[in-house]
Amino acid sequence: MPIPFIQRLALLPVFLVLFSCASEKKEGQSEQAAIDGDLASCHDNIPDRFAPSGQKSTQEGALEPDGPVSHEGMIWIEGGEYTRGAADGRGRKDELPAHRVKVDGFWMDATEVTNAQFAAFVAATGYVTVAEKKPDWEEIKKQLPPGTPKPPEEVFVAASLTFNPPSQRVSLQNAAQWWAWTEGANWRHPQGPESSIKGKENFPVVHIAWEDAIEYAKWAGKRLPTEAEWEYAARGGEEGKSFPWGDKPVESDGFLANIWQGEFPINNVGEDGYLGLAPVKSFDPNSYGLFDMAGNVWEWTADWYHEDYYGGITEDMVVNPTGPASSYDPQEPTVPKKVVKGGSFLCNVSYCEGYRVSAKMKSSLDTGLEHTGFRCVSSR
């Protein structure tokens, strides 16, 4: 049974009991390991918004729209072959087995989409993002099991999920302890109504749901990358490496990406120069000239998430794959989710290493978060 975030709020006492069972101390396990849990990973720990149950066409978002497209700020990625998935011995089930993939050439945004770029889209179209709309219980309940109790009224406000660090060490299995449903949080106000993007025009836009990202892409005459394209581009021609820069630790050369340093989620020390988001292009690009393919914000792809997708691939060479036909996340089997890549400013070495090139996260189509944005591609 999926427990979208809205239900998690309503069922918090039950949820805490479930999580405390999951993190009971085992024989021979240290106290801290018992707190952290065996499965601690940001990959497993992203709350959903309302998690609609319908699956839109898997191709939506990967379709090339008509109309003009500008390649300004984009890099031509020459097509080629590569090994997709984890060949570094650190992969989770959904990164395995590694397999050969061939992709055609495409243009890719050199940076994550910025606040300035998204503001131009909104100014031109009047588009209102998911996070800026008040949720409608009459619509939401159609997608939930019959008899699901209505959550408290305070949940029904225009809101999004923001990072709120707890004051003391917590179980890393319970993301509800550092993600908060914050009224008034959206792309214009990333931490809530008092926050602003003024002066942050060159920061990546955040609180963007998949639905928002594809609307921007259509307007720009572009599309979202497939996971295969995203990972091929992120690798920058390096075979079998862990990161866009190769295999060096992220802290090499005065840090190679904007991630988290210190004990997650309670002590962010910002040794890389950024406690939160960084302006795009703050760190060196990979060898293809692409910035922030590791860290800063997670980036939406067009593909459905399916934990067993790679395991079912039988071809010796998969050509221009567009992902599985449908979504499957064993933790929330009825909630359709898309693949998100690259990690964010909240990833760290000991917690999730989500910035490894083959790593992935998954989110429902209506979920925007303070650490999730996107970039676009074009084949035209």
Ligand SMILES: [Ca+2]
């Ligand atoms: Ca940082």
Ligand SMILES: [Ca+2]
């Ligand atoms: Ca990124």
